[in-house]
Amino acid sequence: MEMSSANVEAVVKQVLESMLDKQGILAEGAATKSVSIPKTAHVAMLTGLEHYDIKEYPIPEVGDGDILVKVEGCGICGTDAHEFKRDPFGLIPVVLGHEGTGEIVKMGKNVKKDSAGKDLKIGDKVVTCMIFGDDPEITMFDMNKQNVGASDVYGLLPDDDIHLNGWFSDYILIREGSTCFNVSDLDLKSRILIEPCAVLVHAVERAKTTGILRFNSRVVVQGCGPIGLICIAVLRTMGIENIVAVDGEKKRLDFAKKMGAETSVNFKDYKGIEALAEGVKEAFGGHLADFAFQCTGSPAAHSNIYKFIRNGGGLCELGFFINGGDATINPHFDLCSKEITLVGSWVYTLRDYATTFDFLKRAKGIGLPMDELITHEFTLDRINEAHQTNLKMEGLKIAIVNK
Numbered sequence: 356m357e358m359s360s361a362n363v364e365a366v367v368k369q370v371l372e373s374m375l376d377k378q379g380i381l382a383e384g385a386a387t388k389s390v391s392i393p394k395t396a397h398v399a400m401l402t403g404l405e406h407y408d409i410k411e412y413p414i415p416e417v418g419d420g421d422i423l424v425k426v427e428g429c430g431i432c433g434t435d436a437h438e439f440k441r442d443p444f445g446l447i448p449v450v451l452g453h454e455g456t457g458e459i460v461k462m463g464k465n466v467k468k469d470s471a472g473k474d475l476k477i478g479d480k481v482v483t484c485m486i487f488g489d490d491p492e493i494t495m496f497d498m499n500k501q502n503v504g505a506s507d508v509y510g511l512l513p514d515d516d517i518h519l520n521g522w523f524s525d526y527i528l529i530r531e532g533s534t535c536f537n538v539s540d541l542d543l544k545s546r547i548l549i550e551p552c553a554v555l556v557h558a559v560e561r562a563k564t565t566g567i568l569r570f571n572s573r574v575v576v577q578g579c580g581p582i583g584l585i586c587i588a589v590l591r592t593m594g595i596e597n598i599v600a601v602d603g604e605k606k607r608l609d610f611a612k613k614m615g616a617e618t619s620v621n622f623k624d625y626k627g628i629e630a631l632a633e634g635v636k637e638a639f640g641g642h643l644a645d646f647a648f649q650c651t652g653s654p655a656a657h658s659n660i661y662k663f664i665r666n667g668g669g670l671c672e673l674g675f676f677i678n679g680g681d682a683t684i685n686p687h688f689d690l691c692s693k694e695i696t697l698v699g700s701w702v703y704t705l706r707d708y709a710t711t712f713d714f715l716k717r718a719k720g721i722g723l724p725m726d727e728l729i730t731h732e733f734t735l736d737r738i739n740e741a742h743q744t745n746l747k748m749e750g751l752k753i754a755i756v757n758k
């Protein structure tokens with residue numbers, strides 16, 4: 356091609372433009388890296404009963420032991436629903452959300468490892484667990500410490516000058532001394548499910564202490580909300596297959612079967628507890644259950660469940676995260692003469708958290724539909740609607756997901 360002066364001019368222009376373009380991209384790239392953290396963050400603050408306001412606060416200084424996380428998503432828990440409706444913990448105004456996960460965008464110079472000893476760097480995906488008054492290593496490494504007692508969690512902290520205290524937000528500040536896990540090898544939905552799954556990993560650990568739960572045990576799971584459904588999933592990953600699910604909602608019972616329950620029993624199809632117990636027995640081919648998990652917050656359901664269990668069987672009661680009132684049982688018939696071994700289960704230990712990461716991989720590996728537990732996703736600005744949807748029990752796990 357002959358290079359006329361017009362041609363040269365055009366070529367020079369093209370080269371210059373492409374250089375400028377590249378510089379633009381580079382500059383933008385560099386800028387994204389160094390200034391991708393905005394000056395302010397948004398939080399969904401519960402300011403009154405059944406009402407969140409989106410509030411904007413300056414992103415505070417990140418201290419030497421702190422981690423700033425860009426929030427990707429957070430599940431709505433039954434506890435959030437209680438706070439939203441009645442504020443039983445007296446926390447209003449409060450930034451809720453404890454089933455959250457996100458990406459590290461900044462960390463203090465002293466932050467090197469997570470609570471399990473894994474390296475941490477910018478870009479890693481993390482979740483938080485409890486905030487301890489004492490040394491977190493106690494629950495991570497001491498197998499004898501089973502219950503976390505009175506520790507705090509992000510998403511249930513009183514508001515303070517920092518405000519970025521819960522996962523219903525676009526940024527959260529994880530402060531020095533908190534527990535935090537690197538879960539970069541799990542996808543977003545799995546990470547959102549970690550907290551409720553840890554509840555069931557712990558409950559099954561508690562159940563195992565009875566010595567009654569075995570591969571071929573007949574197991575009843577009563578209550579097929581997210582907690583009961585995840586209970587079925589944990590049992591399946593342990594190789595337990597003879598599971599009967601009990602609930603009053605057909606859609607939930609169908610999901611229980613998808614999750615691996617062999618049969619389901621709709622308590623609304625039976626008149627009275629004797630008939631219902633017969634129904635459960637029939638579902639096991641004429642046998643009562645060896646073990647039962649109580650996963651509803653209904654005192655009547657607690658009273659019922661003893662009738663589903665054989666002499667010498669076991670029961671794990673985990674349905675009452677908060678006080679749901681008293682339940683009546685007959686100590687002679689239900690417990691004493693049947694020699695039932697009963698364990699209670701409440702939250703989890705740090706070790707259960709780490710076990711849960713493996714459980715989630717295993718559950719997906721054997722084809723359990725864990726992702727389908729998240730039935731609804733809302734952006735942060737629609738959090739009031741998300742909570743109302745949750746209250747209507749239209750789905751299973753409702754999640755806030757930041758786009």
Ligand SMILES: NC(=O)c1ccc[n+]([C@@H]2O[C@H](COP(=O)([O-])OP(=O)(O)OC[C@H]3O[C@@H](n4cnc5c(N)ncnc54)[C@H](O)[C@@H]3O)[C@@H](O)[C@H]2O)c1
Pocket residue numbers: 433554577578579580581582583601602603604607622650651652653655656673674675676677700701702703
């Ligand atoms: N132990 C813990 O640490 C812990 C942690 C989280 C939640 N929980 C508790 O677990 C319970 C379940 O949580 P969820 O999120 O799955 O709740 P959920 O309300 O979504 O599910 C409860 C299910 O129980 C069913 N049910 C109600 N009464 C029943 C009865 N008489 N017989 C059979 N089924 C009945 C309902 O139809 C519903 O499907 C809650 O009460 C919560 O407080 C405990």
Ligand SMILES: [Zn+2]
Pocket residue numbers: 432433434453454550551
């Ligand atoms: Zn929760």
